[in-house]
Amino acid sequence: MSWTSDLLVGIAEHLAAEGVGSWNPSGIYASGQIGVFIAVMPPGPADGSGDRVIVLTDYDPNGGTSGGDTTPRLQVRCRGARNDPLSVTVIKDAVRKALEGLDAVQFGEVTVSGINHVSGTPMGIDANQRHERSDNYEIQARRTSALLTE
Numbered sequence: 001m002s003w004t005s006d007l008l009v010g011i012a013e014h015l016a017a018e019g020v021g022s023w024n025p026s027g028i029y030a031s032g033q034i035g036v037f038i039a040v041m042p043p044g045p046a047d048g049s050g051d052r053v054i055v056l057t058d059y060d061p062n063g064g065t066s067g068g069d070t071t072p073r074l075q076v077r078c079r080g081a082r083n084d085p086l087s088v089t090v091i092k093d094a095v096r097k098a099l100e101g102l103d104a105v106q107f108g109e110v111t112v113s114g115i116n117h118v119s120g121t122p123m124g125i126d127a128n129q130r131h132e133r134s135d136n137y138e139i140q141a142r143r144t145s146a147l148l149t150e
Contacts, residue, residue, distance in 0.1 A: 001108060003108075003109060003110055003143060004058055004072075005108075006107050006108025006109050007058065007072070007107055007108075007110045008038050008039075008058060009023075009025075009038070009107070010105075010106075010107020010108055010112075011056055011099070011107065012036045012038065012056060013107075014098065014099075014102070014105070014107075015036055015054065015095065015098055015099075016036065018094075018097075018098040019094075020034070020036075020054070020091070020095055020098050021033070021035060021036040021053075021091075022034060022035060022036065023036045027042070029050060031050075033052075034054060034091060035050065035053045036053070036054045036056065037054070037056070038055070038056050038057070039055070039056070039057050040055065041053065041077060041079065044079075044128065044130070051079065051080070051081045051128070052079065052080060052081055052087060053079045054076060054077070054078055054091060055077040055078075055079075056074060056075075056076060057075045057077070058072055058073070058074055059072070059073050059074075059075060060072050060073065061073055068142055068143055068144055069140070069141075069142060069143075070141050070142070070143045071138055071139065071140055071141070072138075072139050072141065073136055073137065073138055073139070074099075074115075074136065074137040075134055075136055076092070076099075076135045076136075076137065077123075077133070077134045078091040078092045078095065078132065078133050078134075079126070079130050079132045080130055080131045081130065082128055082130050083129050084131070085131050087131070088122075088130075088133050089133075092120065092135055095135065099115045099137055100115060100116060100117045100137070101114075101115070101116075102114070103115070110143075111141060112139060112141050113140045113142070114139070114140040115137050115138070115139050115140075116138050116140075118136040118137060119136045120133060120134065120135035
């Protein structure tokens, strides 16, 4: 895997280990599970069994690395159950509890020295009456390369 893949999969596995959601790289989840996905929000089946999800997407507002230290950002997009405006809040609170302040962890080749919540906002209701929101986290990490100087 790549550095970014290690980071995203590591966070997905951490959320699963903390009981926040379920991580399955194939993207197949049983009814009632909160599925964790990378980069793509699934539409969810018509019966509502796949409504509750967490989507992890990386982005880099700083555009670079200095001496191996980097601060990528993570967008955590959550979607709750149909017709239940509080279910998305429960999910985002659990994600924040699992991630904020996390430090001294290794996700594959990625050394994370800190994760901090930056911002969050409701995104409204989709066509299936599911509330969504987005929260952003800054990650302090180490990115090694033969070309980076310490």
